[in-house]
Amino acid sequence: MSSEKTINLTLKVWRQKGPTDAGKFQTIHAKDISVDCSFLEMLDIVNDEMARGDQDPVAFDHDCREGICGMCGAVVNGIAHGPQSETTLCQLHMRKFNNGDTIYVEPFRAKAFPIVKDLVVDRSAFDRIIAKGGFISAKTGGVPDANAIPISKVNSDLAMDAAGCIGCGACVAACPNASAMLFTSAKVSQLAVLPQGAVERTERVLNMVSQMDSEQFGNCSNHYECEAVCPKAIKVENIARMNREYLRASVVSRD
Amino acid sequence: MSLTRFTTSSIGRKQTMAITGLLLVGFLVSHLLGNFLIFAGYGDKYKHEQAKGLQQLLNKHSNAKQNVPTVNESKKNLAKINALLKSNPNLIESTDNSNIPLNTYALKLKELGPLLWIARLGLIVIFVLHMFMFMQTTLINKAARPIPYATVKDAGGSTTASKTMVYTGIILFGYILLHLADFTFNLFETTSVIDGVDEGLFGIVVNGFKNPIHTGLYVLAMFILGLHVSHAIQSACQTFGINHPKYNLLIKNSSNGIGIALALGYMSIPIFVLIKL
Numbered sequence: 001m002s003s004e005k006t007i008n009l010t011l012k013v014w015r016q017k018g019p020t021d022a023g024k025f026q027t028i029h030a031k032d033i034s035v036d037c038s039f040l041e042m043l044d045i046v047n048d049e050m051a052r053g054d055q056d057p058v059a060f061d062h063d064c065r066e067g068i069c070g071m072c073g074a075v076v077n078g079i080a081h082g083p084q085s086e087t088t089l090c091q092l093h094m095r096k097f098n099n100g101d102t103i104y105v106e107p108f109r110a111k112a113f114p115i116v117k118d119l120v121v122d123r124s125a126f127d128r129i130i131a132k133g134g135f136i137s138a139k140t141g142g143v144p145d146a147n148a149i150p151i152s153k154v155n156s157d158l159a160m161d162a163a164g165c166i167g168c169g170a171c172v173a174a175c176p177n178a179s180a181m182l183f184t185s186a187k188v189s190q191l192a193v194l195p196q197g198a199v200e201r202t203e204r205v206l207n208m209v210s211q212m213d214s215e216q217f218g219n220c221s222n223h224y225e226c227e228a229v230c231p232k233a234i235k236v237e238n239i240a241r242m243n244r245e246y247l248r249a250s251v252v253s254r255d
Numbered sequence: 256m257s258l259t260r261f262t263t264s265s266i267g268r269k270q271t272m273a274i275t276g277l278l279l280v281g282f283l284v285s286h287l288l289g290n291f292l293i294f295a296g297y298g299d300k301y302k303h304e305q306a307k308g309l310q311q312l313l314n315k316h317s318n319a320k321q322n323v324p325t326v327n328e329s330k331k332n333l334a335k336i337n338a339l340l341k342s343n344p345n346l347i348e349s350t351d352n353s354n355i356p357l358n359t360y361a362l363k364l365k366e367l368g369p370l371l372w373i374a375r376l377g378l379i380v381i382f383v384l385h386m387f388m389f390m391q392t393t394l395i396n397k398a399a400r401p402i403p404y405a406t407v408k409d410a411g412g413s414t415t416a417s418k419t420m421v422y423t424g425i426i427l428f429g430y431i432l433l434h435l436a437d438f439t440f441n442l443f444e445t446t447s448v449i450d451g452v453d454e455g456l457f458g459i460v461v462n463g464f465k466n467p468i469h470t471g472l473y474v475l476a477m478f479i480l481g482l483h484v485s486h487a488i489q490s491a492c493q494t495f496g497i498n499h500p501k502y503n504l505l506i507k508n509s510s511n512g513i514g515i516a517l518a519l520g521y522m523s524i525p526i527f528v529l530i531k532l
Binding site for chain 2: 012075078079106109111174178181206213218220222223224227228229239242245250253255
């Protein structure tokens, strides 16, 4: 951790004009960066300089900048969301780096996440997985009474833990096989442990896994790198639950 | 259950790989127990049989009838016997080696006839399924990230065993082919004659492992097997959804333990033979 107020860094940033461009690393010198900056603010400063010098600024995804929206993300020095665990890139601060460091910044790399520009990737594959069953079908009407459906504390906690997933895609980025199992399993699990999810339990897991496969993600080989980088600490226990759900659904499904 | 959907889905493929893998671990355990009979081949009873065999051979070619000698007495006659065998190599087959425990075991298996072939066929089907699912998933995995990262750093999830599964798997396939050529079909034509007596399969194994390079190769292969199995069992559990905070440590330790035990068990045989003879 840096004890200085400002640091100078050498950035090696992936630059790619568009989806079909080959792309390459660009070396950028970031000078006098306050250690109180977040990683994205550091990129803002660098981009400001570049724009003033009539250069194309680095494109990167961001939105809430408080670690809850799941929009930001890049692979920093080989780790998705950078070196600090359980932290999104926007919540990573420059005090975690030292003066003179060289930092590699790469986009999340997966065939299912095509690069739009520079560090921006298209993660709509996740949306299509959700669209296949990551919800419950409920008739609208009057607001039901609170606690009308009894749910055990254990299951409520498990569901809430799984629901912590912000869909940032770091699990895919960190997986040696670019598998989306942690994401998909979190979305299956949050409903699988609740009575509200029981109605569509069988079709949900079959359809979501089928969509996940057709998006050309890789297969989970149980390295657990996903769990290690997840900014929301989603557990691989969810993957096990989805594996169970899938086996059960394969047996009981009448299709 | 739509079998096509299951076996062409990512999870179905892995569950097929997991169950076939666990069955192969079962085979490894039974195969190891069988192989431990090699140690029994060094036992006193066997030594007596060997001495008897040597003596019978000697008696056939010297008209003087003698009592069954001790091992040391027989060994004294070795020079005589070896000279005899050199001049008349077809004599080797005249000794009975079915009393050696490993050979008895192999003979009993052979006597199963069609049942043995059913078991073999089952093993081949399991193995081919395991390999087929492995190849499919590996190809998909490689295609899922066409452009690699310039810098890759472990965040703390993967282990040496998990990262090398693909490579240890490929090496083990090569090893299995070599092992079949070595001891099942004896393509390298290792002699089964020890001290002038044809000792059948036991002789081939012992003579094979007398070669330090041969032994070294097997020990290395068994290290790789241990590495593969240590990740395989815990991985198979996760793939079947067996993951619970109460049992996870037990599963992990058992998986590593079984991997180490299998590796050490199999390594002990060639090392023992190399040191003993």
